[in-house]
Amino acid sequence: KNEVEQSPQNLTAQEGEFITINCSYSVGISALHWLQQHPGGGIVSLFMLSSGKKKHGRLIATINIQEKHSSLHITASHPRDSAVYICAVRSPSGGGADGLTFGKGTHLIIQP
Amino acid sequence: DAGVIQSPRHEVTEMGQEVTLRCKPISGHDYLFWYRQTMMRGLELLIYFNNNVPIDDSGMPEDRFSAKMPNASFSTLKIQPSEPRDSAVYFCASSLLRDSYNEQFFGPGTRLTVL
Numbered sequence: 001k002n003e004v005e006q007s008p009q010n011l012t013a014q015e016g017e018f019i020t021i022n023c024s025y026s027v028g029i030s031a032l033h034w035l036q037q038h039p040g041g042g043i044v045s046l047f048m049l050s051s052g053k054k055k056h057g058r059l060i061a062t063i064n065i066q067e068k069h070s071s072l073h074i075t076a077s078h079p080r081d082s083a084v085y086i087c088a089v090r091s092p093s094g095g096g097a098d099g100l101t102f103g104k105g106t107h108l109i110i111q112p
Numbered sequence: 113d114a115g116v117i118q119s120p121r122h123e124v125t126e127m128g129q130e131v132t133l134r135c136k137p138i139s140g141h142d143y144l145f146w147y148r149q150t151m152m153r154g155l156e157l158l159i160y161f162n163n164n165v166p167i168d169d170s171g172m173p174e175d176r177f178s179a180k181m182p183n184a185s186f187s188t189l190k191i192q193p194s195e196p197r198d199s200a201v202y203f204c205a206s207s208l209l210r211d212s213y214n215e216q217f218f219g220p221g222t223r224l225t226v227l
Contacts, residue, residue, distance in 0.1 A: 033216070041201060043218040086155065099145050099157035099168065100216065 002027045006087050006103035014111055019074040021106045023087030026068065033100060034061050034072050035086040043086075046072070077110045084108070116219035118204050124225045130192040133222045136185055137206030145216060146179055146189050147203040155203070161187065173198075194226045 003026040013019055023032070034046045047054050047061040049070075054061050058077075063070040074081055084107050088100035117136040125131055137144045145160040159169040164181045172179070176195070181187040191198055201223050205216040 035218075041223070042220050043203060045215050045217065048215050088155070099147075099160045099171070100155075101157070102155040104154045 002029065002089055002091060002101045004087055004089055004101055004103040006085075006106050008106060009104065010107045010109075012109045012111065013077055015078060017077050017110075019077050019081070019108065019110075021072045021085050021087075021108070023070045023072070023103055024068055025087075025089050025101075028065075028068075028092060029089040030092045031090045032063055032070050033088040033090070034070075035088060037084040037086060037105070039083070046085075074108075079110045079112050082109050116204055116206050116217055118202075118219035118222050120222060121220060122223045122225075124227065125194055126227050127195055128193045129226075130190065131194045131198075131224060131226075133189040133202050133204075133224070135187045135189070135204030135219060137187070137204070138208075138217055139185065141206035141208045141217075142184075143207040143216075144181060144187050145205040145207075146187070147205065148200045149203060149221070150200045158189070158202075191224075194224075196226045199224055199226050 005024050007022045031048055031050045033048050036044045036046050049061055049063050058075045060073040072085060084105040086105045087103040090100055116138055119134045142163050146158040147155050148158055149155045157171045159172055159179045160167055161181045164184060177191055179189045201221045203221045204219040207216045
């Protein structure tokens, strides 16, 4: 079973700061997801990637398959970015569940 | 599209009672997933379906839990009998196609409290 580790667990920063959240996993994957969970509890998929880098607005996600590591970056952070960010991985097809294995999440607070 | 729909949004029940959670996936999606979220364990996969067929239920905690998908637009997760340790938020998610680029869309979740 894949072990997914996220760091840091908690992060408090000032508005405008550059934020980095890290995710590492133990076994090869077919895809990695970054999810956002707001205080209301809803979960939104931010990115799904299997190689390289993706960018959406102020969010950037990168993955290094060889090192089994991914990072989520937030540029010009804003209080509305305050949420729990969850890394999740999907095992290669045919090798087991297509469902996701999740990290414990990073609780981000951006102060004005 | 309305997205993934779950009902009820909140459920409070007493230990020993049967609980049924419902999910309507996004129309056209062929994968459906049930997840559970607790403070202690975070998010965990319980079971998933492909084209209404259960593919992997290894995450189902025990025989008290069962899930069905009678058609492409409806799934249930049943707990009988319920126990206080089943208290959690249960999420349903759906996705389209089985490839490296399919994205899962989550429902709003059902918050279950077993007293």
